[in-house]
Amino acid sequence: MSKQQVEESEERLARPLIRLAKAHGVATSYTGSQGEFIEIADDVLVKVLKALDVDASTERKAKKALQDLDDEKHARLVAPTLLHVEGQECRVTVNHGPLDVPEATITLENGKEYQGAITSEPGDGGPAYPLNGELVVNSTLVIPADLPLGYHKLHVKAGKRSADVTLISAPKRVNLIKDLQGDGQLWGWMAQLYSIRSKDSWGVGDFYDLGNLLAGAKKNTGADFILINPVHAGEPVAPLTPSPYLPISRRFINFSYIRPEAVPEYERLDDEAKAEVAKLHDSVRAKNEDPDFVDRDAMWTAKVPALWLIFKAGRSIARQKEFGEYVEQAGSDLEAYATWCLCYDKWGEPDDDPESWENRLTKDSKEVKDLRKQYPDTLEFYKWLEWVADQQLTAAQKKAQDAGMKIGLMADMAVGVHPQGAEVWWNPQRFAKGATVGAPPDFFNQQGQNWSQPPLNPIDLANTGYQTYRDMVHGMFQKAGAVRIDHVLGLFRLWWIPEGNSAKDATYVYYDSAIMLGILALEAYRANGVVVGEDLGVVPDYVADSLKSHGLMGCVIEWYAQEEGEFIPPKKWREYALASVTTHDMPPAAGYLNYEHVKIRQELGLLTTSVEEFQASAEEEHNGLLDMLQNNGYLPAEWRTDEGAHEQDIIEAMHAALCDAPSKLLAAAFVDAVGERRAQNQPGTNNEYPNWRVPLADGNKKTVMLEDLYANKRLLSLAKTMNDSLAKKHGR
Numbered sequence: 001m002s003k004q005q006v007e008e009s010e011e012r013l014a015r016p017l018i019r020l021a022k023a024h025g026v027a028t029s030y031t032g033s034q035g036e037f038i039e040i041a042d043d044v045l046v047k048v049l050k051a052l053d054v055d056a057s058t059e060r061k062a063k064k065a066l067q068d069l070d071d072e073k074h075a076r077l078v079a080p081t082l083l084h085v086e087g088q089e090c091r092v093t094v095n096h097g098p099l100d101v102p103e104a105t106i107t108l109e110n111g112k113e114y115q116g117a118i119t120s121e122p123g124d125g126g127p128a129y130p131l132n133g134e135l136v137v138n139s140t141l142v143i144p145a146d147l148p149l150g151y152h153k154l155h156v157k158a159g160k161r162s163a164d165v166t167l168i169s170a171p172k173r174v175n176l177i178k179d180l181q182g183d184g185q186l187w188g189w190m191a192q193l194y195s196i197r198s199k200d201s202w203g204v205g206d207f208y209d210l211g212n213l214l215a216g217a218k219k220n221t222g223a224d225f226i227l228i229n230p231v232h233a234g235e236p237v238a239p240l241t242p243s244p245y246l247p248i249s250r251r252f253i254n255f256s257y258i259r260p261e262a263v264p265e266y267e268r269l270d271d272e273a274k275a276e277v278a279k280l281h282d283s284v285r286a287k288n289e290d291p292d293f294v295d296r297d298a299m300w301t302a303k304v305p306a307l308w309l310i311f312k313a314g315r316s317i318a319r320q321k322e323f324g325e326y327v328e329q330a331g332s333d334l335e336a337y338a339t340w341c342l343c344y345d346k347w348g349e350p351d352d353d354p355e356s357w358e359n360r361l362t363k364d365s366k367e368v369k370d371l372r373k374q375y376p377d378t379l380e381f382y383k384w385l386e387w388v389a390d391q392q393l394t395a396a397q398k399k400a401q402d403a404g405m406k407i408g409l410m411a412d413m414a415v416g417v418h419p420q421g422a423e424v425w426w427n428p429q430r431f432a433k434g435a436t437v438g439a440p441p442d443f444f445n446q447q448g449q450n451w452s453q454p455p456l457n458p459i460d461l462a463n464t465g466y467q468t469y470r471d472m473v474h475g476m477f478q479k480a481g482a483v484r485i486d487h488v489l490g491l492f493r494l495w496w497i498p499e500g501n502s503a504k505d506a507t508y509v510y511y512d513s514a515i516m517l518g519i520l521a522l523e524a525y526r527a528n529g530v531v532v533g534e535d536l537g538v539v540p541d542y543v544a545d546s547l548k549s550h551g552l553m554g555c556v557i558e559w560y561a562q563e564e565g566e567f568i569p570p571k572k573w574r575e576y577a578l579a580s581v582t583t584h585d586m587p588p589a590a591g592y593l594n595y596e597h598v599k600i601r602q603e604l605g606l607l608t609t610s611v612e613e614f615q616a617s618a619e620e621e622h623n624g625l626l627d628m629l630q631n632n633g634y635l636p637a638e639w640r641t642d643e644g645a646h647e648q649d650i651i652e653a654m655h656a657a658l659c660d661a662p663s664k665l666l667a668a669a670f671v672d673a674v675g676e677r678r679a680q681n682q683p684g685t686n687n688e689y690p691n692w693r694v695p696l697a698d699g700n701k702k703t704v705m706l707e708d709l710y711a712n713k714r715l716l717s718l719a720k721t722m723n724d725s726l727a728k729k730h731g732r
Contacts, residue, residue, distance in 0.1 A: 006037050021045045022570045023069055025053055025510035027190070027493070030480060033538050040507040047498030048507055051435040056526075074129045074136045077163040078156050083515050084169040090143035094120075094160035095136050096175040097705035098128065102139050103157045106167060109150035116144040120413060125341065134535035143167070149522060150627050151470065166465030170432070170518030173363035174531050175215040178323060179224075179406045180664045183730065186668040187659075187722050188405055189217055189673075190226030190580060192664070192680050193257065194294050195696045196670065198706035203287030207392035208259035209706055210599055214400035214408060220710035221719035226400075227484060229258060229692070230414045231393065235349075236341035236382060237304075238297035242692040243681075245414045245486065246453070248340070248421035250472050252481075253393055255385040256296065260306045262395075263388055275471050291703040293522050294693045307388075326387045333471065336363065336426035338382040342375060342523035345382075352422045393479045400481070405579045407481035407530060413472070415487045416453030424454055430468055432457050433510075434499045434725075437490070441504055442538070446608065448503025455494050458511050477527035483520075484578070488533025488552070491516045492543050513543075515520040517550045532578045532665065536560060536692050548576060554661060557583050558654060559592065559625065562639070567628035570661035579663035581654045581672060584680045588669060590652045590699055591677035593622065593643065600679065629653050648675070648714055652721045668722060673715035675699035 004109040008029050018028050021040075026048050027236075029039045029488070049056045049065075056062040074095050084090040094102040097255055106114035123138035130136075141156070146686055147169045154167040197215060198207040210228070217223040232247030234240055234254045241247075260266060260277060269277065284302045287295050299613045315323060324362050327334060343357055344350070345559070350358030362370050372379055393409075400408030402423040417423050424431055431454040461469060462641055476477055476483050492513040531551040534542070547554060556579040561568045573579060581589055587596040598618050629635035635653040639646040658666055671680070675698045684691040696704045704712060726732075 008039060012039070016059055016066055017042060017045055017056055020054070020056055020062050020066050020069070021049060024049060024054060026052075026451045026496075027508035027510065030440070030508055031540075032440065041505065041655035044498060044501065044505055044507055044555070047467060048435060048496050048509065048562070050121070051432040051496065051498065052457065052509075053425070056255065065627065071131055072130075077161050078141075078154070079163055080156060081166045081168065081461075081512075081515060083518050084143055084147050084167060085518070086147075086149055086169060086171050087145050088172075089145050090147070091142040091169075092143060092154070093123065094139050094141055094156060094158060095129075096139065098137050099653070100159035100161075103140060104141050106143075106147070107153040107155065109152055109222055112154070114147065115627060116146055118143060124137055131206060132487065138330060145427070149525065151465070152722045167356055168515065168518055168522070170522040171525050172521070173549065174521045174524045175551060176664070177528055177530060180530070181193050185664055185666060185726060185730075186224040187668070187726065188227065188407065188410070189221075189224045190227045190584075190667045190669040191229075192584065192692070192694075192696075193228045193231065194296070194692070195680070195694060196706055196709070197288040197695065197703075199285075199288060200229065200259075201288050201706075202260075202281060203284040203290075204256070204304050205706075206259045207389070207396050208262045210257075210393070210409070211396035212706060214396060214710075214712045215403040215404060218403040218405045220402070223719070224405050225410050225482060225665075225667075227410040227482075227578075228412065230412040230486070232414055232417075233337060236345050239347075240296045240300055241418070242296065242690075244390045244692060245522060246418050246451075247414055247463050248418050249333075249337050249423045250414060250417055251387040251423065251468075251475060252330075252337050252386050255389040256303070256391055258303070258307065258385065258389050260303060260310060262392060263307075263310050264319065265313045265315055266312050269309060273309050273313070273659045277309060278389065280306045288705070289703045290696055291697040291701045293539050293704050294695050296693070303508075311384055323384065323387055327383055328388070330383075332650075334383055337386065337606060339363065339368065339372060340422035340425055342371060342379050344377065345378060346371060347434070350425075358420055358425050362528075367414040367648055371685065390546055397479050402685060405481070408532075409480040410482040410484055410532070411476045411480035415451065415485060415490055416455065419454050425470075430457060430460050431455065432496065435496045435541070436499070438492050438497050438503045438506065438574075439495050440506070441642045448497075448506070450497050450503045453510065455496055456511075458509065462512065466515060466519060467517060467627035470523075473519055473523045477523045477529050480529070481527070482530035482532060483518075483524075484532040484534060486534050488535050488547065488554075489539065491520075491533075492540075513546060515628045517552070520552070521550060530665070536583075551577050552576070553581075553665060556661070557581070558658060559586065559621075562624070565624070567625050567631050570657045570663075572631075573661040573663055575662040575664060577661075577663040578665040578667060579658055580667040580669065581651075581658055582669055585683050587679040588676045589654060590672070590675050591649055591679065593647060593650065595619075595622075596677055600682055600689065604682065604685060606682075606684055625654075626650070629657055632657065646718070651716055655718060655721050656725045659722060659729060666722070666726075668718060670696060670709070670715070673712055673718045674709075674712055690710065699710065 021028050032038050046056050054065050078094050102120050104118045108114055119142045121140045128135035128137050149169050152167040156163050195203045211687045230244040233252035236592050280302045284298050347357045350356045397409045437453045437455045441448045443652040493508040496505050496509045520531050535554040535630050554577045556573045556577045558581045594616055597613050601607050607614050614655045634657045678694050680690045680694050
């Protein structure tokens with residue numbers, strides 16, 4: 001039996017294409033989910049490099065691209081983005097002529113000059129590099145350890161050349177907030193905001209509801225945070241994309257969550273206008289109690305004319321000044337999103353047709369500029385909507401803090417953006433062209449996954465000081481006490497699928513995780529916030545080690561916490577984690593116990609085996625979890641003789657076990673608290689299942705309204721289980 005291959009051969013590594021791919025952070029091989037070694041085909045590498053604007057279509061062109069890359073590296077005086085870690089010296093390579101002596105100064109983020117001494121040392125001693133008839137050598141600049149935190153500018157001079165680059169000084173790690181230090185733990189809820197309606201909602205949960213949801217959670221259950229679905233920006237006109245994980249822009253907020261009556265300018269309306277708003281509200285009010293379907297489109301169709309009435313009421317001098325300051329601060333990114341919304345509003349939804357406005361026109365096109373001039377009020381309306389959404393989300397977090405929540409809102413960051421959204425249209429250079437993001441084949445998805453989202457271009461990120469990423473993270477921490485990053489592995493590497501290829505015929509592209517994690521640490525430090533990275537699935541050792549060393553929380557799901565087919569008792573789980581019983585991609589606990597996942601997959605034709613085989617594996621998993629609970633003293637054996645009668649008891653046993661985990665953050669889901677059985681999302685489907693459109697209801701499909709939520713006996717019992725278990729554990 002031949003020895004299993006575990007690395008690429010020397011012959012392969014010497015090939016220009018392989019060397020070029022590696023030089024650009026493109027993986028030429030990887031380890032699959034079953035531990036198998038996989039080499040990437042040449043045609044995939046060529047296409048992925050093309051998405052980075054690198055031509056490797058022939059060996060000659062690959063060799064030239066390698067030479068060009070080497071020349072470019074040595075032609076740069078200094079790299080465009082540099083990372084300094086607080087309390088450590090930073091060493092920066094400077095390329096220059098043999099007789100030049102590099103000098104450097106630093107302008108701090110606050111505009112002041114750094115007063116520390118920046119010294120120069122000899123470089124690596126390598127041979128001089130010939131470039132354009134001259135020689136290039138290198139030196140090392142030493143940035144002192146006492147450089148303060150922030151986004152600074154490093155000014156470098158060497159001979160007649162100079163360069164200004166971004167110097168990010170970040171904390172070494174995300175420090176724990178006070179209440180999580182030592183053996184500190186906090187628990188909270190997980191919620192799909194749109195699904196939890198009040199009697200005054202417009203058919204969909206909104207930011208005003210969120211404020212009451214947060215404050216009520218602390219007052220009635222003692223919870224210290226609520227993790228909600230992503231609320232990134234969406235379309236301006238119905239139909240609205242249901243999935244919160246496919247946003248139009250991650251930089252801004254989904255203004256469809258605005259509560260019209262909570263806008264201060266609503267009070268400026270006369271009686272007739274208020275009556276019109278009430279009429280529009282009444283047209284969708286009944287949908288608040290619909291147990292079957294969250295109708296975003298009906299909500300938004302009614303809400304838009306109400307918001308126009310409020311917008312036209314005008315603003316006080318003070319409010320207008322505040323609005324103007326917001327627009328100025330949001331800058332070109334807001335112009336981008338508002339302009340895209342205007343074009344969508346007037347010209348319709350963009351599509352793949354080459355004649356679609358988004359494919360024909362750019363932000364600089366005459367038609368776009370003319371449209372902005374033709375409809376200045378509509379353009380301002382969309383900017384105003386963003387401002388109002390920003391204020392209402394901020395107000396929700398303020399309610400949480402005023403109620404005494406230690407964290408409050410935990411925001412969720414999607415992996416990427418819609419391929420036909422505002423960010424891609426306005427700033428196409430920020431994204432790779434001709435590739436989308438997804439996941440490689442694994443046990444659950446044997447064909448891999450294509451999420452249709454274009455990946456951020458790592459070259460552009462570096463050349464722009466990671467401004468796009470910085471703005472997004474900063475914006476999220478302004479309105480939340482914690483940020484959860486969906487698919488946190490994307491900070492290290494993303495699975496790029498070339499256009500026209502299947503998800504199997506793709507490869508990883510690596511990112512500078514040190515810089516991206518440094519930005520997270522800096523923004524979390526400034527906000528005294530918490531960072532959670534969704535790291536479920538196969539995580540390479542170096543990624544797990546890096547997340548841990550940077551102080552990022554991972555994720556543990558009780559149903560997934562298995563090793564070699566055995567469930568791991570929660571006492572053995574990770575400390576740095578957000579731990580929960582379930583997740584939004586599987587049915588709630590009551591549904592899972594009753595095999596809803598088997599029924600859904602059978603009904604939708606998603607099974608890759610017979611229903612009998614899948615049912616048997618589901619029963620084995622079901623019994624395995626209950627065995628773990630029983631063997632560790634959380635569940636009496638007699639409950640298992642009649643699981644139906646003890647459904648709530650078993651679910652509370654799962655949560656009592658959860659509280660024994662050392663994990664810093666523990667979360668219970670509202671769906672588990674009220675006995676809901678339906679999944680919020682069924683992976684692998686689009687409209688075959690009402691993904692992200694399932695209202696909060698109990699096990700009998702009776703709608704649970706926000707006003708009744710914290711009076712729900714089942715919910716209060718689960719909250720008591722969480723509080724009593726933690727109090728007993730910590731001797732309180």
